[in-house]
Amino acid sequence: MSIRINVTVNGVAFSHEVEPRLLLVNYLRDVLRLTGTHVGCDTSSCGACTIHVNGKATKSCTMLAVQADGCEITTIEGIAPSDDELHPLQEGFRECHGLQCGFCTPGMIMTAADILQNNPNPSEEEIRVGLEGNFCRCTGYHNIVKSVQYAAHKMKEVTV
Amino acid sequence: MQLTGNHVVEASPAKVWALLMDTDTLARIVPGVTKLEKIDDTTFKSTLGVKLGPVSAAFNGNLQMENVMEEKGFTLKIQQNSKVGNASAAIEISLTPLEETKTAIAFNGDVKLSGMLATMGQRLIGGVANTLSKQFFSNMEKELLP
Amino acid sequence: MSTTHGLIGKSVKRVEDRRFITGHGKYTDDIILPGQTYASFVRSPYAHAKILSVDTNAAASMPGVVAIFTGADVENVNGVPCGWQVNFKNGHHMKEPKHPLLVADKAKHVGDAIAIVIAESQAEAVDAAEAIVVEYEELPAIVDASKAVEDGAPQVHDSAPNNICFDWALGNPIEEVDAAIAASAHVTTLDFVNQRLVPNAIEPRAYNASYDQYNDKYTLYTSTQNPHLIRLLMCAFVLGIPEHRVRVVGPDVGGGFGSKIFHYTEEALLTWCTHKLRRPVKWTSTRSESFLLDAHGRDHITKADMGFDASGNITALRVKTYANLGAYLSTFASCVPSYLHGTLLQGLYTTPKINIDLVAVFTNTTAVDAYRGAGRPEATYLLERLLDLAAHEMNMDPAELRFKNFIPPFDGVTQPGYQTQVALQYDSGNYHGVLEKGLAMLGYEDFRKAQKEAANNGKLLGVGFSTYIEACGIAPSAVVGSLGARAGLYEVGHVRVQPSGKISVYTGAHSHGQGHETTFAQVVADKLGLPMEDVEIVHGDSEAVAFGMGTYGSRSLAVGGSAIIKSLEKVIEKGKKIAAHKFEANPEDVDFVEGRFVVKGTHHSAPFSDIALRAYVPHHYPAGLEPGLDFSSFYDPANFTYPFGCHIAVVEVDKETGKVQLTRFVAVDDVGNIINPMIVEGQIHGGVVQGVGQALFEGAEYDENGQLTNGSYMDYCMPRADDFPMIETASQVTPCPHNPLGVKGAGEAGCIGSTPAVVNAVIDALWSGGHKVKDIRMPLTSERVWRAMQQ
Amino acid sequence: MIPVAFDYQRAVTVDEAIAALSSGDGKILAGGHSLLPAMKLRLNQPAKLVDISKIDALKGIKEEDGEIVIGAGTTHGTIASDDLIKSKLPFFATAAALIGDVQVRNHGTIGGSLAHADPAADWGALVLAADAAIITKGSSGSRRVAAVDFFQGLFTTALEDGEIITEVRIPVPAEGTKTSYQKFSQPASRFAIVGCAIMKKADGKINIAFTGVGEVPFRDSAAESAASIEAAVTAAAEGITVMSDHFASEEYRKHLAKVYLRKALEAVA
Structure with missing residues (x-):
């Protein structure tokens, strides 16, 4: 049994017949070939697969593609304003060495974007707690926190 | 994991014993049994469906009674296999008459889990064992009702 | 950013970041090849069990199933090897039981592979694997290394009595150490466990193997820290395929921490399967599998005594350790508790007497090997x-x-x-x-x-x-060779100057988060006085890089960087000859200063790019001067760092x-x-x-x-x-x-x-x-x- | 990991969901954060999922007839940031913010959590302490189940086959009511090893409920009837079967229950 879904991913409308058991993350990676969203675990713990569904950070390994029918999805490939620009968080991660192997990075950035959306002025503590659903094995989180702080600062500048 | 407990039922050891030795009744009181087939006097082939919280799995395997002592007790050996891991146990069950119409049923044994059940189930195994044994005795009590 | 000088010591932003922060890194699981098939495994739920039967009939007829292989199919294929030999105290070789690609007779740890299912989709492979019925006879298992050596403990391998892989000692004679401890004013004793860790790189291991039958050429994409080493071990020791027929690529790799150094059975098995099937076969570990299969770290049980004199000077150290190696000997498992651990027991201290007595033990657990730090x-x-x-x-x-x-x-x-x-x-x-x-x-x-x-x-x-x-900086080949390493531990650095003066550097080190593409480019650009943009660092592909030993033991810059320096020196030497020819000077009179070849005492000078072009346009070259500016070096360090x-x-x-x-x-x-x-x-x-x-x-x-x-x-x-x-x-x-x-x-x-x-x-x-x-x-x-x- | 194949049906109304559940081996998919991980590991293999996440009627928080009504499909994240909850039931907001992580809170729902009835889930203690009622609906109509009657055993609730939770209703606390939720988290999963929820009413009467401690979340009546903080702490979690795992043995868990009860009592003192 396949079900047709209509989704908008990074501003582009897609329509596909999918098996109900297809996870959203596999839809993005294998069907749309947006491989920036990663799979790091099978218990909804590591956060590497985080994307935005209707603007909210979502673990795409814990959502079925059929559940995303009618939703607006943003992945790491679509978070920057254009191909030639970076989102302030992307810039922050590069400026502050917030990544090493890069595998957790897309999920980190997508989660951090949710944090900043709800709290443009997070304290260090709020950033750390906000990232509790995302594992990084490389950076020790130190520079990730700095990257988010960089972005928060930058985004404030832009709005002012 | 160690599984130990004690339960008093309102029936004589003879009645309890008869109940435990009857395949059809046993099939009704062991939680989750969907099929119980007697192979010989002490061996049963069983199919169980366990549905508890996150886990819903079908088990296939054997139940075997050893050291059978009429109206006193036996050792129940269980081997149950499923797609998500296997369970095995050796549980000593003993009946002690308290009064004419009361029997203390004590059980003591070791339960082993393997595979995904062992990996994911460690925090819950104690609770699951408790829940299943509670269900077993509550079912038994229903059977014993006149 | 076009800094040309003083790049060493600068916090240059990483050049590799752009692809990662935009979601365009390319990890092994991101790769789908034409005709791709997918693998899933049947794995033992028991730590120790005889395999009585494997029934694949139902699975074989399920939708999408391409092939199923079991232990019987690979019985004649070698197991994965161990790269470091340690001898018993009595001089005998350590025990090296076979680590088969699929087990046929006995499972020795939870997760041991019984069968591989290959199907048209991942879901079909998983469904079919679930339909395979394996009958086991569970055997008693042994987990604790110190108990495994006792008589009567369950035996993991028949060939390793008392589960001992080897015993080993290092340092001063034990009698001297015992005496020094006995004579100490104070002895501090500690019985402790250095517990077992699961490495947990966030990218699970992934492999994609393909075979081009028309060119007799294999390609293996693998989440590895050292593609050349995998090629060597897999080709020479497991599958017997000539190395030049195999390309091994370690693309972007999502963290290693040691766990991706080793040659795993799945790499060889997928390569074996793709040859059988003539189709690419891909497998990505689930996290649940990673926990059971990626080599774990540490797991020592130790008793240690440290003696002190009355004023607090250390007099002696005595250590007895049981090291748990798990069920099989992983690639570097034998050297971690011995040569990477015992040799560090001096620490920073002047301790005059030290002895370590080590027993390395098999148990029914996941293999243990190097994990960030490894022994140290x-x-x-x-x-x-x-x-x-x-x-x-x-x-x-x-x-x-x-x-x-x-x-x-x-x-x-x-x-x-x-x-x-x-x-x-x-x-x-x-x-x-x-x-x-x-x-x-x-x-x-x-x-x-x-x-x-x-x-x-x-x-x-x-x-x-x-x-x-x-x-660190592992290590001088002669030294590690004398200690039992079965490979040399040099590194390769190849510098190819393009005619335009741009530089391609090929390193045998592999980056999986360490930032080689930046650090190595800094070194090269600094040395040649070029902007960093003019330098590209290529790594991770056995076809591009001549050879390499990979990244582990904090060795990349110390060994790999030094190899590049050696090649850069050769480039400069050759450049001087070309410059000398241009200016009709003696090569000895040419200096290389801030990116320019300068004839001493004259105003003659040429930028690097000019000489590079001349290297590839060898008009009017004198006899004996070869065209080209392309050098490769092997650097074998003089010591550890x-x-x-x-x-x-x-x-x-x-x-x-x-x-x-x-x-x-x-x-x-x-x-x-x-x-x-x-x-x-x-x-x-x-x-x-x-x-x-x-x-x-x-x-x-x-x-x-x-x-x-x-x-x-x-x-x-x-x-x-x-x-x-x-x-x-x-x-x-x-x-x-x-x-x-x-x-x-x-x-x-x-x-x-x-x-x-x-x-x-x-x-x-x-x-x-x-x-x-x-x-x-x-x-x-x-x-x-x-x-x-x-x- | 890939779940076993299943049929999928999306319900847009509660009645549609109930009708869909009446046939076949169906399970409800709400936020999916308890069910989908189990299905991916193949620990659970339902033949059919009935997706209720798009039923608008199940979402939202309002005050009605002297009760605060939380739709079963309301996410933890919404509860954590809702102004009505923050002012009238602050410990619901505190607890909601401690569930899972940002991503989980964006999708996990209170109804899904209650129906799943994990013994270490936070909501159990909260609904017990708040004298909440769980409203369920099935083919034979609606039922109102008091929280104390809802939790019946390990992963076992009063919910019957074919029923879904539609609302959680909590009497609006009188002026002067104080609440507290104190949690000691399991460090890996961040479920509760001990979660202690307290509602101290204006008349001084205290409701005390625990989650994570026993096989079922429970009201601790012995502690509730104690005369002092000290006596309550002494009485807490006595006489119940306390869970044990490698993060907290029975003895340690019981100790933590007392420590966290004290923290909660001091917070409302």
């Missing part, structure tokens, strides 16, 4: 726990005790290296310096005052020290619950010269958090039947952002005297130094509250700390 964290943990405990027992200050016992500073140039009692010769060191700096950063005296005050108010604060040393440092942890322990909060962490590391401080700091941060993970959160828990009971992120506690404060780092620089960059390596330092510092801090906090506790087993869960306080 175990040695450091042992020493640093003993030192802090001894200080408490002798009522001395732990910093003072260390100062008293440090090896005096030596630069390795004007002063010789330091010869230890356990085989190594340290290259250069200034151990007092890092502790002094650490104490200053901490504000030691103020902390002790605050600690006392806190204790009076019923609060438990503690400080813990760890002054560590490690052996020896980074060291001082880590200090401050913790608060909740009296009621035992919960530990890390409130400060100070790390002063001396990794020799630093090319990119930002990257070095990042390595330290990551290492520290991983090391603290061992101290406070992580540990594989097996039940007595060999079941890993915390094999998921719901139970295996990974360190998270909110568990940590900002980490305070500083560096001291004592250059390595024997490699051209003067670098020592920074990848593992954080993970080696931090663990004992945190445990020591918790113990210190407990002593401040009157709980004279010797040891708490790691990880220091709240309950364990609470129990320690109840005694």
